[in-house]
Amino acid sequence: MTTTKKFALLAILGTLLGTSLTACNTFEGAGQDVQAGGRAIERSADNVQKKM
Template identity: 50%
Template sequence: MSRYLAFALALFAVTLTACNTIAGAGQDISKGGQAITNSAEKAK
Protein backbone atom coordinates (compact mmCIF):
# COMPACT_ATOMS: atom_id res chain seq x y z
CA MET A 1 0.00 0.00 0.00
CA SER A 2 2.80 2.47 0.79
CA ARG A 3 4.40 1.85 -2.62
CA TYR A 4 1.12 2.68 -4.29
CA LEU A 5 0.81 5.89 -2.26
CA ALA A 6 4.40 6.91 -3.03
CA PHE A 7 3.86 6.26 -6.74
CA ALA A 8 0.59 8.22 -6.72
CA LEU A 9 2.23 11.20 -4.99
CA ALA A 10 5.16 11.16 -7.41
CA LEU A 11 2.80 11.02 -10.38
CA PHE A 12 0.77 13.89 -8.95
CA ALA A 13 3.90 16.03 -8.49
CA VAL A 14 5.07 15.36 -12.05
CA THR A 15 1.62 16.22 -13.40
CA LEU A 16 1.56 19.55 -11.57
CA THR A 17 4.99 20.43 -12.89
CA ALA A 18 4.00 19.54 -16.45
CA CYS A 19 0.84 21.66 -16.22
CA ASN A 20 2.82 24.68 -15.08
CA THR A 21 5.32 24.20 -17.88
CA ILE A 22 2.61 23.91 -20.52
CA ALA A 23 0.80 26.95 -19.13
CA GLY A 24 4.02 28.96 -19.26
CA ALA A 25 4.67 27.88 -22.83
CA GLY A 26 1.14 28.90 -23.79
CA GLN A 27 1.66 32.35 -22.29
CA ASP A 28 4.96 32.75 -24.15
CA ILE A 29 3.34 31.79 -27.45
CA SER A 30 0.49 34.19 -26.79
CA LYS A 31 2.90 37.05 -26.11
CA GLY A 32 4.78 36.21 -29.31
CA GLY A 33 1.53 36.37 -31.27
CA GLN A 34 0.68 39.72 -29.74
CA ALA A 35 4.10 41.09 -30.71
CA ILE A 36 3.59 39.94 -34.31
CA THR A 37 0.12 41.51 -34.37
CA ASN A 38 1.46 44.80 -33.02
CA SER A 39 4.24 44.82 -35.63
CA ALA A 40 1.74 44.20 -38.41
CA GLU A 41 -0.50 47.01 -37.14
CA LYS A 42 2.46 49.44 -37.10
CA ALA A 43 3.44 48.44 -40.65
CA LYS A 44 0.02 49.37 -42.09
Template identity: 50%
Template sequence: MTRLIALLLIAGTAALAGCNTVSGAGQDISKGGQAISNSAEEHK
Protein backbone atom coordinates in the same frame (compact mmCIF):
# COMPACT_ATOMS: atom_id res chain seq x y z
CA MET B 1 0.79 0.44 1.20
CA THR B 2 3.71 2.86 1.61
CA ARG B 3 4.85 2.14 -1.95
CA LEU B 4 1.39 2.91 -3.30
CA ILE B 5 1.27 6.27 -1.52
CA ALA B 6 4.77 7.15 -2.75
CA LEU B 7 3.83 6.21 -6.31
CA LEU B 8 0.68 8.34 -6.17
CA LEU B 9 2.63 11.33 -4.83
CA ILE B 10 5.23 11.02 -7.58
CA ALA B 11 2.55 10.69 -10.28
CA GLY B 12 0.68 13.71 -8.91
CA THR B 13 3.81 15.82 -8.85
CA ALA B 14 4.67 14.87 -12.43
CA ALA B 15 1.15 15.73 -13.60
CA LEU B 16 1.27 19.16 -11.95
CA ALA B 17 4.69 19.90 -13.43
CA GLY B 18 3.42 18.95 -16.88
CA CYS B 19 0.44 21.29 -16.59
CA ASN B 20 2.67 24.20 -15.60
CA THR B 21 4.95 23.56 -18.57
CA VAL B 22 2.08 23.52 -21.06
CA SER B 23 0.57 26.63 -19.50
CA GLY B 24 3.88 28.48 -19.73
CA ALA B 25 4.33 27.48 -23.36
CA GLY B 26 0.83 28.74 -24.17
CA GLN B 27 1.58 32.10 -22.57
CA ASP B 28 4.84 32.41 -24.54
CA ILE B 29 3.08 31.67 -27.83
CA SER B 30 0.36 34.19 -26.98
CA LYS B 31 2.93 36.91 -26.26
CA GLY B 32 4.67 36.14 -29.56
CA GLY B 33 1.39 36.52 -31.43
CA GLN B 34 0.70 39.84 -29.74
CA ALA B 35 4.14 41.13 -30.71
CA ILE B 36 3.53 40.20 -34.34
CA SER B 37 0.12 41.92 -34.29
CA ASN B 38 1.60 45.06 -32.77
CA SER B 39 4.36 45.13 -35.34
CA ALA B 40 1.86 44.74 -38.18
CA GLU B 41 -0.24 47.61 -36.81
CA GLU B 42 2.81 49.87 -36.61
CA HIS B 43 3.76 49.23 -40.24
CA LYS B 44 0.36 49.91 -41.79
Protein backbone atom coordinates in the same frame (compact mmCIF):
# COMPACT_ATOMS: atom_id res chain seq x y z
CA MET C 1 -1.58 -6.05 0.52
CA THR C 2 1.71 -5.81 2.36
CA THR C 3 3.05 -2.63 3.90
CA THR C 4 5.85 -2.47 1.34
CA LYS C 5 3.40 -2.67 -1.56
CA LYS C 6 1.19 0.02 -0.01
CA PHE C 7 4.20 2.28 0.45
CA ALA C 8 5.33 1.70 -3.14
CA LEU C 9 1.83 2.43 -4.46
CA LEU C 10 1.57 5.64 -2.44
CA ALA C 11 5.03 6.73 -3.61
CA ILE C 12 4.08 6.16 -7.24
CA LEU C 13 0.76 7.99 -6.86
CA GLY C 14 2.48 10.90 -5.12
CA THR C 15 5.06 11.15 -7.87
CA LEU C 16 2.38 11.12 -10.57
CA LEU C 17 0.37 13.79 -8.77
CA GLY C 18 3.43 16.00 -8.35
CA THR C 19 4.41 15.56 -11.98
CA SER C 20 0.93 16.40 -13.24
CA LEU C 21 0.79 19.58 -11.17
CA THR C 22 4.17 20.66 -12.48
CA ALA C 23 3.09 19.92 -16.05
CA CYS C 24 0.05 22.17 -15.64
CA ASN C 25 2.28 25.09 -14.72
CA THR C 26 4.61 24.31 -17.60
CA PHE C 27 1.80 24.27 -20.17
CA GLU C 28 0.34 27.45 -18.74
CA GLY C 29 3.71 29.17 -19.07
CA ALA C 30 4.13 27.90 -22.62
CA GLY C 31 0.68 29.21 -23.50
CA GLN C 32 1.58 32.62 -22.14
CA ASP C 33 4.81 32.64 -24.19
CA VAL C 34 2.92 31.79 -27.37
CA GLN C 35 0.35 34.47 -26.61
CA ALA C 36 3.09 37.07 -26.07
CA GLY C 37 4.69 36.06 -29.37
CA GLY C 38 1.36 36.48 -31.14
CA ARG C 39 0.93 39.96 -29.70
CA ALA C 40 4.43 40.92 -30.88
CA ILE C 41 3.66 39.71 -34.41
CA GLU C 42 0.37 41.62 -34.37
CA ARG C 43 2.13 44.83 -33.30
CA SER C 44 4.73 44.40 -36.04
CA ALA C 45 2.02 43.86 -38.65
CA ASP C 46 0.18 46.97 -37.42
CA ASN C 47 3.38 49.04 -37.68
CA VAL C 48 4.04 47.83 -41.22
CA GLN C 49 0.45 48.58 -42.23
CA LYS C 50 0.70 52.14 -40.82
CA LYS C 51 3.87 52.76 -42.87
CA MET C 52 2.17 51.76 -46.10
